[in-house]
Amino acid sequence: MTPPPATALDLRRTGFGPAPDAEAVRDGAGIARVPTPFGPPAWLLTRQADVRRMLGDADTFANGWTPEDLAGDVRRDPRQLSGDRSGNLLSLDPPEHTRLRRLLAGEFTVRRMRRLEPRITEIVDDHLDALExxxxxxxxxxxYALPIPSLVICELLGVPPGDQDEFQARTSAQLDAGLSDDRRVALAAEALAYMQGLVARARRDPGEDLIGMLLREHDDDLTNDELVGIANLLLVAGHETTANMLGLGTLALLRHPEALARVRDDEDAVAPAVEELMRWLSIVSSGSPRLALRDVEIEGVTIRRGDLVVFNLPTANRDPAVVDEPERFDITRDGPPHVAFGHGVHHCLGAPLARMEMRIAFPALLRRFPTLHLAIADDEVDFATQHAIHGLERLPVAW
Known part of the structure; x- marks a missing residue:
């Protein structure tokens, strides 16, 4: 059977919620065939059960496809963050993905992350002092929102302080959805060259950072290209995501004063608030496209072997089949499931670090400035609609 033609959807977000076109798919058929900016069309999944099923089945939905696996003109690989895909967990499947993730997993446990807690607190306090x-x-x-995660991830990986401004600017530019292909290639080459230099310096003098640990403990298990790719992925993925959560999450709390007061005054309310912010904001709209390795039926539609599949996390996290009154922001919810950190073998490796940064940075900000409020009219807040990671262009505040 010939698949239906791809229907163009506007998946840009201009507020806290999902794109209206994506919501319409979820509330209708649940699945749609859509064009993609990188070539062939794809099937879009919007319901949480379908997203979890797809992300949890690496045997059916492959992450490690190459452009040669697809029919039609492939203009670029959307998963490519550096000069090639070596070490980029977003473009690998088991067993290669399993091997690399196992080498990294020990450094991202909650226990290991706690070693960073004093330094994260110090970074947060320094920026609060500077604001004051x-x-x-x-x-x-x-x-506040941008520099804190930047400093944390740079410290984790051993990026010299003098390089951090350049890194932050390049990372932000790489996530601009409106970027031309030529500029995207140029930035990828710059990032690759920088990371090659960083790894080369670490080889000469391994520090106590993550790259130094990998060199000391796993050098025989990693190629140089894999180490460069791992470091580059962690720099990009570990910075802009948490930064946008801090900015957008602060705006959400300012618009919900009762929740803000609980986060400020009740230590036990902070962790549930972070989870509700993750669910309600869902700043990462999607992840890497998957390739169907066999025919599979979802929502009554047959996805054929060789078809691409994409997904929408904001609609999945506000799926009324999973969450009661999903549009309501409620930090007292009893832990409804969310997929803001993904699901399955590609569940976000840095989730413990991101949670720790938010659990420190949100209440610290609100306690330092208990009268924090917007310094502009509420309808003048500027959302970053062109970025792959949803967030704000700026957030003028006063106290």
């Missing part, structure tokens, strides 16, 4: 010195109004995105 500079005075109101201040842009919370550029002065």
């Amino acid at each position: 010195r500079s005075g109101a109004p201040a842009d919370l995105v550029s002065q």
Whole structure:
């Protein structure tokens, strides 16, 4: 049977919720065939059960496909974050993915992350001090939300302080959805060259950071290209995501004063609030496209072997089949399931670190500035609609 023609959808988000076109698919058939910016069309999944099924079945839905596996003109590989895919967990399947993830997993356990907690607290306090010195109004995105995760991930990987501004600017540019293919290639080459230099310096003098640990303990198990790819992926994935959560999450709390007060005053409310923010905001709209390795039926539609499959996390996290009153922001919910960190073998490796940063940064900000409020009209808040990671362009605040 000939598949239906691809229907163009506007998947840009202009507020906290999913794109209206994606919601319409979820509330209708649940699945749609859509064009993609990188070539062949794909099947879009929007319901949580379907997203979990697909992400949890690496034997049916492959992450490690190559453009040669697809029919039609493939303009670029959307998973490519550096000069090639070596070490990029987002483009690998088991057993290669399993081997690399196992080498990294020990450094991202909750117990290991706790070693970073004093340093994260220090970084947060330093930026709060700087905000207080500079005075109101201040842009919370550029002065708080962006630099804190940047410094944390740079410290984790051993990026020299003098390189951090350049890294932050390049990472932000790489996630601009409106970027031309030529500019995308140029930035990927710059990132690759930088990471090659960072790894080369670490080989000469391994530090106590993640790259140094990998060199000391697993050098025989990793190629140089794999080590470069791992470091590059962690830099990109570990920075912009948490930064956008801090900015967008602060705006969400400002718009929900009762929740803000609980996060500020009740230590036990912080962890549930972070989970509700992750669910309700779902700043990562999708992940890497998958390739169907066999015919499979979802929502009454047959996805053929060789078809691409994409998914929408914001609609999945607000699926009324899973969450009661999903549009309501409620930090007292009893842990409804969410897929904001993904699911299955590709569940976000850095989730413990991201949670720790948010659990420290949100209450610290609100306690330092208990009268925090927007310094502009609410309808003047500028959402970053062109970025692959949903967030804010700026967030002017005062206290």
